[in-house]
Amino acid sequence: MQKHADFAEFVTLTPSAQISIARHGWRAKCLQRLIRLDLPVPQTVALPSETVRAIVAGQLPDTEKLAAVFGPDFLVSVRSSPENPEWGGPGTVLNVGMNDAMHARLTDSHGREAADALYLRFVQNYATHVARLDPDMFHDEPGPGALASALATYRAETDEDFPQSPARQLGEVLRSMARAWEGTTARLLRQAKGAPLEAVLGLLVQRMALGIGPGLSGSGTMQFADGVTGARRITGRFRGQSQGRKASVETLYLTRDPRGASLEEASPEVFAELQGYGFACRAKLREEMQIEFAIEGGRVSVIDAVRVVRSARAAVKIAVALAKDGIISREEALLRVEPRALSELLHYQVDPRGARDRFARGIAASPGAATGRIVFTAAAAQASAARDEPCILVRRETVPEDIRGMHAAVAVLTERGGMTSHAAVIARGLGLPCIAGCADISINPREKVMLAPGGRIFREGDVITLDGTNGEVLAGAAEMLEPALDDGFRTLLHWADNVRDIGVRANADTPEDARTARMFEAEGIGLARTEHMFFDEDRLTLMREMIFADTPNDRRIALERLLPMQRADFITLFDIMAGQPVCIRLFDPPLHEFLPHDREGMRELAEALDRPLSEVTRRCEALSEFNPMLGMRGVRLGVTVPEIYDMQARAIFEAAVEASRRGAKVVPEVMIPLVSAAREVEIVKTRIDAVAAAVRTEMKAEFTYRLGVMVETPRAALRAGEIAEHAHFLSFGTNDLTQMTYGLSRDDAGRFMSTYVNQGVYAEDPFHILDVEGVGELLLIGAGRGKGARPDVTISVCGEHGGNPESIAFCRAAGFDYVSCSPFRVPVARLAAAHFALLAPKHRAGP
Secondary structure, eight states, X not given: OOOBOSSOOOEEOOTTSOOOHHHHOHHHHHHHXXXXXXXXXXXXXXXXXXXXXXXXXXXXOOHHHHHHTTOSSOOEEEEEEESSGGGOOOOOEEEETOOHHHHHHHHHHHOHHHHHHHXXXXXXXXXXXXXXXXXXXXXXXXXXXXXXXXXXXXXHHHSSOOOOOHHHHHHHHHHHHHHHHHSHHHHHHHHHTTOOTTOOEXXXXXXXXXXXXXXXXXXXXXXXXXXXXXXXXXXXXXEEEEOSSSOEEEEEBSSOBTTBOBHHHHOHHHHHHHHHHHHHHHHHSOSOEEEEEEEETTEEEEEEEEEOOOOHHHHHHHHHHHHHTTSSOHHHHHHTSOGGGGHHHHSOEEOTTSOOOEEEEXXXXXXXXXXXXXXXXXXXXXXXXXXXXXXXXXXXXXXXXXXXXXXHOSEEEESSOXXXXXXXXXHHHHTOOXXXXXXXXXXXXXXXXXXXXXXXXXXXXOEEEEETTTTXXXXXXXXXXXXXXXXXXXXXXXXXXXXXXXXXXXXXXXXXXXXXXXXXXXXXXXEEEGGGGGOSHHHHHHHHHHHHOSSHHHHHHHHHHHHHHHHHHHHHHHHHHTTSOEEEEOOOSOGGGGSOOSHHHHHHHHHHHTOOHHXXXXXXXXXXXXXXXXXXXXXXXXXXXXXHHHHHHHHHHHHHHHHHHTSSOOOOEEEEOSOOOHHHHHHHHHHXXXXXHHHHHHHTOOOOOEEEEEEOSHHHHHTHHHHHTTOSEEEEOHHHHHHHHHTOOTTTGGGTXXXXXXXXXXXXXXXXXXXXXXXXXXXHHHHHHHHHHOTTOEEEEXXXXXXXXXXXXXXXXXXXXXXXXXXXGHHHHHHHHHHHHHHSOOOOOOO
């Protein structure tokens, strides 16, 4: 005997019914809103989550009473209604109530062929999903005898006739769907989508809109914005099912189309009615909706409406259009677009509608997509670019001398590395798609072969596609979507600028980087890494001559030949930025990075310098270091080999004077890297001040400059008060600061970081998302002590974390003046900063 729940609670959807998303789910609330808009929604009853939980426990509601709500012609569908549509749910069961009596009635009204097809589909669905019988026994297509065969098979497998009671059918369907929601697999799947452990489910019982009959009949979906591009256009499908002497099925286009018949032509009135429903949803629900509808004899029923699934580019276009039409506010438009999603708009992307032959996956280190031929060396990449052939540079890991090859390539793939490896950082700066730490592949550079899972072999010259947004490597050429830097994109970011309260600059090393920074409206350059300017062929030779010089005077002579080149670099940067601040970091890497590492390279260098190979080999070995990242680099070079910083300071000041004479006034910012003691700053500052005085005298020009420090060592953060007394700004280089705080190589961390994150050692990769508990505390200490000693000191972050939304939230709350990130991350930073300004009051996170 059926045991009923004490409350036996269900409610018919009406405009005034007490429906809530928390109890009845999103679909119930959406349907109620459609009813309030006077849309023709079929009669619907909602079962709240507590009723569904009771069903799981064996307490069914009074299904006789529930069925009575729909009257004698009981034919319904049962749909799931979780609190969040992203959580999924049991599939819809159609035609509940279908039995011999209903079959006879439908035969009279719609014809036997239609009645048989409806009954057969319900028997098959009920047998496999409710009675849990073997699906292979219920796969017959509609046709003579198929229905009788399915009913006979059901009787043979269950030892009873197919249930004829609509109330019993409904009860069994409700029980099956409720228990499916509580199943282990379903729990794991929705928890993977972010659902809480006790996520609730509501169920809906809705009168069937059959969509068959005489005249125009059928079912379909219609939406009014393209889910990929966001453009305003009608898309969807309509499957017409006319009923007459002979039933026929025809798929129609929605709008007029030269390829075939359309709903717009078949019934302009119905088409206009559906359009009106779509416009009403957009205006009143404040969203672009996809309408699911059925038409029976020219009469429309709206079965459901869901938010249009959209790509990032469509999300921007739709949000801006809704705001411009006055449907939502600009602030809400900003909050509807996920900041990280903007990365998809800045680059080519693999079209999600196309086929994908994925053979490997790695870390999505730099977004975008590109197709090209495989090359294994920087020289091969340059040769390919000279032939105008797009190429993808494939390396075990990149090194500084690969810069020219990366400039020539359209994408970079590395077997090793992580989010802050050399390849990843440079690729993001160049706007190149990059996949790092791709452990699925094995590279043999000598044989010029890349091995992939499944025994697949790719050779130099083979075409592949890199999807840096998803971290997937695809065989062959994939279909692409172009960047979407349109008016909607620019409008959204201008709205973001109006509300954000933290500055956003760009890290830019080259004129191309600077132009990209201007295009994305960065508020200046927060980090220009001068060492990248020395890897061009002509400069590299001069740099090596300087390294091999025996005396300070010889070094100075070599550097004087580099001076005009550096000066030209800085003039170009100043001209492009047109008076905006430009922060130039003085030379940072260890000198051995500019020397060859193999014997062939050393032989070529010996010939270029006209020195014995033994001397070149000995000098290269002498300059090598056991731990170069902690060795002779940064300010340590400025103290021990001061001629380098002297040359760079002169180039900066002469460039500033020249740029100011022909454009906006330039106030250069000079940044000293890797400081750990105030005395280092004093020594370098004294020499730079002397160079500035000499340039003022020689060029008969007045200029000012700002001297600052890149805080990359824990000691610099702890002694920031002393250091700030000699600096106008403190810029935290969180890449190295994270590396030194953790005692962890950022280039090698990718080998085990996923294991650490999966086992909860670290909540996130600290090179990807700022570690606010450890590194963040050093930032707060350094900022607090720096401001305490010098209240007007500017505080910023210029590491890769500067483009990460979570890190921007921390910096904003801590009262930092600006963040600086790769040019292609500037839009993300601008929007993220606006989000935090709208969602959280500004307060200082530190003591």
